[in-house]
Amino acid sequence: MGPGDDAGIFRYKNILLVETVDVITPIVDDPYTFGAICAANSVSDVYAMGGTPLTALAILGFASCDFSSPVIKHLLKGCIDKLGEAGACLIGGHSIEDNEFKFGLAVTGAVDKKTILRVAGACPKDVLILTKPLGTGILTSAAKRGKLKKAALNKVIASMLQLNKTASKAAVLSGARAATDVTGFGLLGHGLNMAKSSTVDLVISYDKVPLMNGVRKYAASGTVPKGAQRNLEFCSKDVTFPEDFPKEAQLILSDPQTSGGLLIALPPRGMKKFDAFAKKEKMPYWLIGEVARGDGKIIVK
Numbered sequence: 001m002g003p004g005d006d007a008g009i010f011r012y013k014n015i016l017l018v019e020t021v022d023v024i025t026p027i028v029d030d031p032y033t034f035g036a037i038c039a040a041n042s043v044s045d046v047y048a049m050g051g052t053p054l055t056a057l058a059i060l061g062f063a064s065c066d067f068s069s070p071v072i073k074h075l076l077k078g079c080i081d082k083l084g085e086a087g088a089c090l091i092g093g094h095s096i097e098d099n100e101f102k103f104g105l106a107v108t109g110a111v112d113k114k115t116i117l118r119v120a121g122a123c124p125k126d127v128l129i130l131t132k133p134l135g136t137g138i139l140t141s142a143a144k145r146g147k148l149k150k151a152a153l154n155k156v157i158a159s160m161l162q163l164n165k166t167a168s169k170a171a172v173l174s175g176a177r178a179a180t181d182v183t184g185f186g187l188l189g190h191g192l193n194m195a196k197s198s199t200v201d202l203v204i205s206y207d208k209v210p211l212m213n214g215v216r217k218y219a220a221s222g223t224v225p226k227g228a229q230r231n232l233e234f235c236s237k238d239v240t241f242p243e244d245f246p247k248e249a250q251l252i253l254s255d256p257q258t259s260g261g262l263l264i265a266l267p268p269r270g271m272k273k274f275d276a277f278a279k280k281e282k283m284p285y286w287l288i289g290e291v292a293r294g295d296g297k298i299i300v301k
Contacts, residue, residue, distance in 0.1 A: 004197065005119050006048040006180055009111065016111050020045035022183075023059055023104030027140045027258055028157060031071045035078030035103065037160045041183065041259040042105035043086050047168035048181040048262060049118070051111035053086050058093030061102040075103060086163055117171055120197035121178040122265035126291040128202060129274070131167040131283065132159055132261025134187060134252060135212030137225045142218045152214060159212070160259040166281045167262045174266060174274035182260035186228065188235040188253045190263060191298050196238075198265070201294025205301045206249060210286045215255075219248035227256035239298045253300065265291055 001009040007020035022042045028034050043053040058079065062072070080090050088107070139156045142148040148156075164181060171179050178198060180190050187209070195202045218224075231254035241250060266274060278285055292299070 001118070006045040007051070009049065009116065016113055016116075018046045018049050018051040018109035018111050019107070021059070021104065021106040023102050024258060025100060025102050031074040032078035033157060035075040036082040037157070037259055038103050039079045039082035039086070039105060040161055040163055042107050043083070043088060043109075044164045044181045044183065044259060046107055046109035047164040048179055049111055050115045050168060050172050050179070051109040053083070053088040053107050053109040055091045056083055056088055056105040056107045058090060059104045059106065060093065060095040061098030061100065062095070063099055063101070064097060067101070079105070082161070086165060115172045117168070117176060117179040119178060119180045119194050122194055122198040122200050122202075122291045123177055123267070124200060124291055124293045126177055126265040126267055127271060127287055128204065128289040128291065129264040129266055129285050130182070130187070130210065130261055130288050131164065131264070131285045132162065132182070133210035133212045134182075134255055134257065134260070135215035136160055136257045136260065137228060137255040138215050138218050138223060138252065139212055140258070141225045142214070142223045145223060147218065147223060148214070156212060162259070164262050166283045167264070167285070170274050170277045170281070170283065171262065171264045171266070173277055174270035176264050176266045176270065178265040180263050182257050182263050184227065184256045186231045186254040186256055187263070188239055188298060189231050192235055192238055192296070194263065194265065195294070195298060196296035198291075199296060201292045201297045201299055202289060203292050203299045203301065204289040206253070208286060208288045209253070211252065215252055216248065219252050224251050225256060228254045231256060235298075238296065239300060241300050245300065
């Protein structure tokens with residue numbers, strides 16, 4: 001399985017390897033926390049495929065004259081600790097001289113053929129589940145502009161540090177037909193990929209989409225990352241909004257997420273098992289809509 005899904009899958013003898021890579025620029029000041037967020041963000045693609053992360057290679061770009069070795073050590077410590085939480089280990093990597101600091105991981109995992117989750121496969125009448133609230137792009141933008149209080153930022157960080165490990169298990173155990181993680185292309189972008197790949201329409205109820213505290217306020221004031229604008233421009237031709245639907249709400253649905261949750265298409269008969277597992281693991285989730293017959297569009301209500 002090559003490009004088009006959240007990760008590639010390669011069969012080697014009787015082993016199915018899951019391969020992915022992701023690199024991002026700093027969204028928090030603390031190097032340890034940034035390293036941990038990068039790890040959670042990178043392994044998310046493996047979870048979105050129903051797999052288990054095993055190993056990772058670090059990719060680091062930085063200006064050696066501007067950052068001392070303790071900064072890099074703290075960065076890698078955060079990365080290693082979060083990978084350990086995922087049951088994976090860092091086995092190497094590569095660094096380059098770069099004026100813009102960036103960090104990420106190439107991750108290898110494994111998956112059982114019977115439990116592969118793909119972005120394609122959503123069917124009419126499936127319910128749509130989201131496992132994390134939206135808003136990391138808007139709120140970290142507010143933080144960079146000095147508008148967000150530390151306590152509010154800490155809640156955003158906690159969400160980004162949360163692994164999608166439990167969400168992936170819930171999706172697999174309950175018989176999910178399709179899944180994808182919501183990251184840089186926002187809910188609309190990743191939702192459209194699922195809709196187009198599955199040749200269906202996704203019907204999303206905006207008032208049921210979970211949002212982090214303060215997201216509406218900052219979006220209305222124009223504190224929105226450029227990525228949200230670009231995502232909306234790219235998706236708008238395939239998305240139907242209600243009449244007079246606020247522009248800030250459109251941007252919220254397009255907000256690029258870092259280490260966002262999973263968007264899962266689940267047959268109604270699997271809801272009981274999904275709910276029971278989620279309650280047992282104390283995992284929040286939200287029912288945000290349903291899958292309908294169509295040709296690859298999103299209808300927002």
